[in-house]
Amino acid sequence: MESDKNQKVLINRSTLTSIGNAIRNKSGSETTYTPSEMPSAINTIKGGTVSNVESLMISNKADLAEIWLGTPYQSLPLQVQVLPEDAPQIVQVTVSDSSLCGVRNNGDGTYSLRPYKNGTVNVTVSDYSGQITDSFAMNIGTRITKLTMSSAVLELQVGIPRQLSCTLEPASTTERGIVWSSSDPESASVDQNGVVTAHKHCSDVTITATSASNSAITTTCKITAYIYDRDPDWAAYRAAIKNGTIKELVDVGDVIVDTWTDTVANKEYEYSWIVADFRKVTLEDGSEVDAMYLMSKNSLPWNLQFAQGSKLKATEEVAQEGVFYYGNTGSTYTLLTISDGEPIPYDQYTNIYKTKLDCSKVPANAGSRFNDAATYGLNRWKFSAARQFLNSATDAGNWFESQFMSDICSYANSRAGFLSGFSAAFQDALVPVKVQTVLNTTIYNGETDVTYDKMFLPSTEEVYMGAYSSTYNGIEGEAWAYYKKMATSPTTSSLAARAIIPLGSTSAYYSWLRSAYLSGTGYEYLISYNGSRSSNHSSNTYRFAPACAITAS
Numbered sequence: 001m002e003s004d005k006n007q008k009v010l011i012n013r014s015t016l017t018s019i020g021n022a023i024r025n026k027s028g029s030e031t032t033y034t035p036s037e038m039p040s041a042i043n044t045i046k047g048g049t050v051s052n053v054e055s056l057m058i059s060n061k062a063d064l065a066e067i068w069l070g071t072p073y074q075s076l077p078l079q080v081q082v083l084p085e086d087a088p089q090i091v092q093v094t095v096s097d098s099s100l101c102g103v104r105n106n107g108d109g110t111y112s113l114r115p116y117k118n119g120t121v122n123v124t125v126s127d128y129s130g131q132i133t134d135s136f137a138m139n140i141g142t143r144i145t146k147l148t149m150s151s152a153v154l155e156l157q158v159g160i161p162r163q164l165s166c167t168l169e170p171a172s173t174t175e176r177g178i179v180w181s182s183s184d185p186e187s188a189s190v191d192q193n194g195v196v197t198a199h200k201h202c203s204d205v206t207i208t209a210t211s212a213s214n215s216a217i218t219t220t221c222k223i224t225a226y227i228y229d230r231d232p233d234w235a236a237y238r239a240a241i242k243n244g245t246i247k248e249l250v251d252v253g254d255v256i257v258d259t260w261t262d263t264v265a266n267k268e269y270e271y272s273w274i275v276a277d278f279r280k281v282t283l284e285d286g287s288e289v290d291a292m293y294l295m296s297k298n299s300l301p302w303n304l305q306f307a308q309g310s311k312l313k314a315t316e317e318v319a320q321e322g323v324f325y326y327g328n329t330g331s332t333y334t335l336l337t338i339s340d341g342e343p344i345p346y347d348q349y350t351n352i353y354k355t356k357l358d359c360s361k362v363p364a365n366a367g368s369r370f371n372d373a374a375t376y377g378l379n380r381w382k383f384s385a386a387r388q389f390l391n392s393a394t395d396a397g398n399w400f401e402s403q404f405m406s407d408i409c410s411y412a413n414s415r416a417g418f419l420s421g422f423s424a425a426f427q428d429a430l431v432p433v434k435v436q437t438v439l440n441t442t443i444y445n446g447e448t449d450v451t452y453d454k455m456f457l458p459s460t461e462e463v464y465m466g467a468y469s470s471t472y473n474g475i476e477g478e479a480w481a482y483y484k485k486m487a488t489s490p491t492t493s494s495l496a497a498r499a500i501i502p503l504g505s506t507s508a509y510y511s512w513l514r515s516a517y518l519s520g521t522g523y524e525y526l527i528s529y530n531g532s533r534s535s536n537h538s539s540n541t542y543r544f545a546p547a548c549a550i551t552a553s
Contacts, residue, residue, distance in 0.1 A: 053087040053127040056080065061136035064123070067115050069142045069172075075104060075112040080125050080134075088128050096122040100140060115140045118174050141174035144211050147219040153496075156188070156198040156225040157255075164194040164221055166209045177212030188223045198225030201251050203485075227254040228272075234429035234550065241278075241290050242552035250275050252481045255297060260421040260503075262301065264414065269503045271422075272297035273548075276462075276480040281549050282434035284452045290552045291433065293480055295458060296545035299511045300418075301503040303541035306512050306524045307377035307384040310408045314354040318343055323405070324360070326353045326370050333367030335360055355406035359443050359521075369443055369521050374406045376522030377538030381437040381457070381514040382449040384538070385409035390455035390546050392417025393427060418455060418546070430454040433549045438472050440516045448475055455546045457514035460525050462547070463498055465533045468518045476515060495531030500545045510534065510542040 058064075060079040067076065082089050093103045093111045100121045102114040113123065117140065124135040146169040156162055166178060180190045187202035196207055203224040211217040227250060237256075240246040250256060252275050260271035273294035281291040314325055321340040326333045327349035336352070338344065346352055357378065359369035381387055383403035389411070392399035400412035419427055432452035437459065439447055459476035460466060464483035467473045486497030499508040508529045517523035517535040526542055528534040536542070 051084045051087045053082055053129065053132050055083045056091065056125060056127050056132045056134050057083075058123075058125055058134045058136060061123075061134075064113065064138050065136060066139050066141070069115060069117070069140060073114060075114055078111045078113055078123075078125070080111075082127060090128040092126050092128070092130065094124050094126075096124075101138065113138070118142055118172060142170060142172045144173040144175040144214060144217055145169050147178070147209055147211060147217050149207075149209060149219040149221045151221050153222050154196075154224070156196070156223060157228045158198045158200060158225050161195050161197045164190070164196055164207060164209070166194070166219060175211060175213040179210045179212050181208045181210070182206070183208070188225055196221075196223060198223065201225060201227055201254060203253070224253070227251075228257055229254065230257045230270075232256050232258060234425050235553065237292065237550055238429060238553035241292055241550065244290075246278065246292060250292075252277060252485065256294065258422065258426055263416045263421060269298075269301070271503070274482055276482040276547065278481070281551060283551070284432055284434075291549040293547060293549050295463075295480065295482065295547045296500070299500045299502045299509065299543035299545035301505070302543075304386070304389070304411055304544055305377060305409070305539050305541055306386045307379065307522075307538040308408050308410055309374040309377045309522070309539060310406055311351075311353045311371075311374045312355065312406050314344055314352045316344065320354075322356060323354050324356065324358060324370070326355075326367055327351075328353060333371045335363065335366035335370070353406070355404050357404040357406060357443070361443055361445070365442075370406075372521040373404075373443070375539070378404070378407060378443075379440055379516035379520065379522055379524045379538045380449065381435075381516070382451050383407070385412065386457060386512060386514075386544065387451070387453065388417075389415070390418045390457070390544065391453055393419035395420070418544070429550055430548055431551055433551065435514075436476055437514050438468065438475055438516065438518065440521060441518045442521050446472070446518060455548050457512050457544070458547045460513055460515040460533060463513070463527065464494055465498075465525075468515065472518075493531070498527050498531035499529065500527055500543065502543050510536075511545040512542050 058078065059081050064076060078093060080091050082091065089109060095101050095103055097119065100115065100117055100119040102116065104112040104114055106112060120137055120139050122135055122137050124133055126133040148167045150165040154162065168176065180192055180194055182188055182190050183206040184202065187200055188196055188198045188205040190196040190207050205223040207221045207223055209219050229250060237246065237249065240249050254275045256273045256275065258271050259268055261268045274297050276293040276295040278292055280288045282288050319325060319338045319340055319342050325336040325338060325344060327336055328351045329349050344352055355370060357373055359366045359373065385400060388400050394417050396416050397413045399417045400409045402408065432454050435451045435453050435456045437449045439449055462477045462480050464479040464487050467476065483494060483497060487494030500511045501508050510529055511527045513525040513527060515525045517525055522538045523535045524538045525533060525535050
């Protein structure tokens with residue numbers, strides 16, 4: 001016959017619950033017991049012998065050592081074994097920080113843990129006496145669900161490191177580890193801190209950041225790297241163009257940095273030229289030579305008009321040869337049909353204005369076309385203040401010449417010509433090259449002006465915006481390789497490639513093009529602040545970002 005010690009005493013759940021409640025309700029109306037009185041109390045209730053607790057063990061603490069927050073208010077069962085089995089199966093559960101994890105009494109003698117937020121909490125289970133315990137540390141974390149690169153597209157200068165970073169979601173995730181890699185480490189490498197370095201001219205190199213704990217979670221950045229050549233030897237460039245070795249020095253998309261001085265503010269800037277294309281250009285003598293097109297990476301630091309008009313009143317008694325006269329009454333302007341030497345009919349109009357601009361293509365609209373040109377400026381590159389300013393190296397007051405009597409330039413007497421801000425070596429490297437520009441169709445017939453310019457504003461076609469209409473495709477030049485490449489790159493928007501930031505600024509702004517808005521007398525196209533095509537009055541003030549061609553020596 002088994003000894004009393006080995007006999008099992010069954011204590012039903014309601015009894016255990018009532019005893020547990022008695023322990024907790026020290027000041028209640030129920031009978032209370034101290035821990036040392038518990039075995040005797042249980043024996044009294046059941047009329048039998050109950051063993052003392054010999055051991056207590058949390059059997060699933062390995063499973064609970066690392067918990068990931070998921071469903072809100074998740075409840076994790078706590079599995080506790082008390083031996084011997086006939087000992088009171090009553091336990092107490094405590095946590096070191098109840099703000100991180102709560103404890104739930106399930107009401108049936110079992111407990112669950114309810115983790116709330118990230119951190120480490122110590123969980124302790126003790127028997128009814130509080131003398132026998134088991135415990136473990138539970139690390140509560142949040143899994144990563146998404147990685148986002150700080151820059152999806154990045155332009156680098158060869159040899160200059162840049163720091164990449166990632167945003168982890170959710171922000172509370174404890175899985176912080178990131179593994180960095182490059183699709184072409186020889187062109188652009190990245191270290192395990194996310195510092196990327198380009199080693200040569202390259203494009204579309206993919207830098208990938210991967211979660212160290214979940215390889216399926218990644219984000220990427222496309223790298224394009226350019227060579228920045230500072231203090232250029234322009235004579236060497238010209239020689240390299242001539243002998244066909246120019247691409248050993250620079251390639252399309254690389255940047256050549258010279259210096260330019262604002263003579264008004266007496267301030268020197270780094271002036272960056274993007275290598276836009278390599279192709280033949282036509283010189284004034286009709287010869288074709290190899291050349292390197294350069295496009296300004298930045299615009300000038302201040303706003304200027306493309307062209308500006310004025311209404312010049314006539315004061316002479318008789319009409320002069322080659323001058324057009326417009327009578328004005330109210331808002332109406334009328335082209336006067338008077339010949340050289342005939343009296344000017346001042347008594348018939350409020351004012352009479354004069355110009356050498358012929359607006360008589362459509363006689364019925366001649367007056368309104370004159371008013372538009374005189375008010376908003378004429379959108380003709382050949383005679384614009386913009387062309388005169390950009391191609392001049394002379395002092396203020398000496399470079400502007402009015403072409404139509406009714407055009408003026410508000411900055412002609414305050415600013416020296418644009419070229420005067422560059423070094424003599426750069427000026428010597430420039431020669432005038434053939435530039436074609438389509439004229440508006442409201443005064444002219446959409447015919448083409450041919451000029452030979454050292455500096456010129458690009459056309460809509462050259463920066464890959466297309467012509468005004470298909471009728472004029474190709475007349476103002478073909479798209480430069482740099483802009484075509486940016487437009488077809490899977491990682492770079494053509495809009496972003498065209499956006500121009502003024503010198504000394506960090507935000508892109510509008511910049512003039514030479515292409516006329518053909519159905520308007522005084523409207524000119526611009527590169528918008530976001531790189532798209534826009535248009536406005538020629539007399540409005542925007543920035544200049546000119547282009548030029550360095551030819552074979």
